[in-house]
Amino acid sequence: MPLEVQGTFVSQKISKIRWIAEDYVETKCFFTGSWDDDQNSIKVWTLESPHEEEEVEYPRQLSEYLVNGDVTQIKFTEKNKIAVSLSNGDVKVLEVSLYDKQFPLKEVFHWEKLHNYGAEQCSCTSLDTLEGDIATIGEDGNVNILSGRRGEVMHSIKGADSCSLHSICFIKHTEVITGNVRGHMKIWDVRSTNNKPSAAFLLAGDELAATCIIHHPTQPHIILAGSESGALAVWDLRMNSFPTSLVNAHSAGVSEMQFHPENPHKLLTCSVSGELWEWNMEAMTKSSKGPDGQVMWMPLQDKKSMMVNSLIPALHKSINSLHCDKGRILCGADNEAVYLIKNFKY
Template sequence: MPVEVQGTFVSQKINKIRWIPEEYVETTCFFTGSYDDYENSIKVWTLENSNEDEEIEYPRTLSEFPVAGDITEIKFTEKTRIAVSTSNGDVRLLEVSTYDKETPLREIHKWKNLHNYGSDQCSCSSLDTLDGDVVTIGEDGAIHILNTRRGQVSVSISGADSCSLHSVCFIKHTEVITGNIRGHMKIWDIRSNSNKPAASFLLAGDEMAATCIINHPTQPHIILAGSESGSLAMWDLRVNSFPTSLLNAHAAGVTEMQFHPENPQKLLTCSVSGEVWDWNMQAMTKSTMGTEHQITTWMPLEDQNAMRVNSLMPVLHKPINTLHCNKGKILCGADNEAIYLIKNFKY
């Protein structure tokens, strides 16, 4: 079946969108987080057919949780709990009902003014989660590790960076990687008492912000970063002095990336230039015999013409800020106040 794209106007600029996972049935519910509105909110939606004879599914709002400030990130800490960061420096832990998605979201914890310039507010620009722990970063250059079970701040690195931090990713429980507005990437050992990074390197030659960072689901030593210029950089952290591969990708900044949960050879990216792309990662890996006869997989700089990239929907004239895939369905949220559902994606 060909890929279908269906857009629905929702009267809010969508900054983050996330499918809500289900155990034994195909999920139809998802979260959205808005920005640049008089009152922003996190909404729970469901996809439903308005007519039984139609195959078109329209999103319908089930519940709404008002939030002060713009939503900057939404990540799951458990199957029914999400960590949410906002532009006023707050971080919330919210829970959705397992059985009744129309029940309003419940606030479990709130870390108020976690990121600040003293008495002045500043944005909590991003966060990442790993097994109940949350790492947050902000425009104040600070890093905080939150324990969601106890509702405590377990580690704080207040002067981690002199620049505004844009992106963050857990490498493992004891290590996180951050990217700042000038493209400086730093690895932090959160067990260390020092406020200095364990390693640091540049995203690229020009000073472009690292807009998003993820690691490979099956090879956690491989890190991908999207830049403000639209390029994709890849590192093998075993040799972390420079990107193993740097690909000129989108025409403008990369806003979000996700590996398909069931096929790590599929990478999805969206951008400020209004594009949603599907990358074949198999063409970017090469196996060689290492010194001790082990197989080493790395990202080659050469053979970039072998890259296979598909555009999944017509280019919009507004930024696509977010995407999230679940099996053959991909959700996208954009600045044109619409939600897009891409169906029949082959993974």
């Protein structure tokens, strides 16, 4: 079946979009978080057909949770709980009803002005979650590790960076990696008390922000970072502290990346340039074995070997967020629309 793309105007700029996973059926519900509005919100939507005989599904709003400031990140802490970071420095954990998605979102925890310049507020720019733990970063250059189960701040790294932090990713429970506005990457051991990074390196030579960081789903030592220039950097933490390959990808900053949950060779990226791409990452692993017999990620000698497909015609506005579930991809953009892509082959 050919790829189907369907856009729906939702009259809000969408900063984040996330499917709500269901166990035994294809999910129809998702979250959106908005930004740059007089009153931003997190909404729960469902996909439904207006007429039974039609196959076209449109989003219908089920509930709305109002927030102060822009939504900067949404990540799941449990199946029905999300951690949300906001541009006023707050972090919240919200719960969606497992049985009735029309029921308004319930606030479980709220850390007020977690990121701040003393009395002045500053943005909590992003967060990452791992099995109930939450790692947050902000314009204040601080890193916080929160418990999404107990609602407490377990560890803070004050002054982790002298400038605004843009991206964070859990490598494992005890380690996070951060990227700042100048492309400086640092790895932190959250058990350490000396507030010094265990490793530091540059994303690339051009001092551009690291806009997003993820790790490979089956090989957590493989880290990918998206840059403000649109480049994609890949490196192996077992080998060296600088990227093994840097691919000039999008024509503007990478806004979000996700490996397909069921096929780790498929990577999806979206960009400020309005592009949504699918990458075949098999080309990046060459057949040579490392010292411990594992497959090595080699430098890209031949950039032509990368298989990249564009999934939708380029928009004139930024695509800020994407989320994939089996053969369907959602993305949210600055043109105040939500796009559903069906029949994606994975």
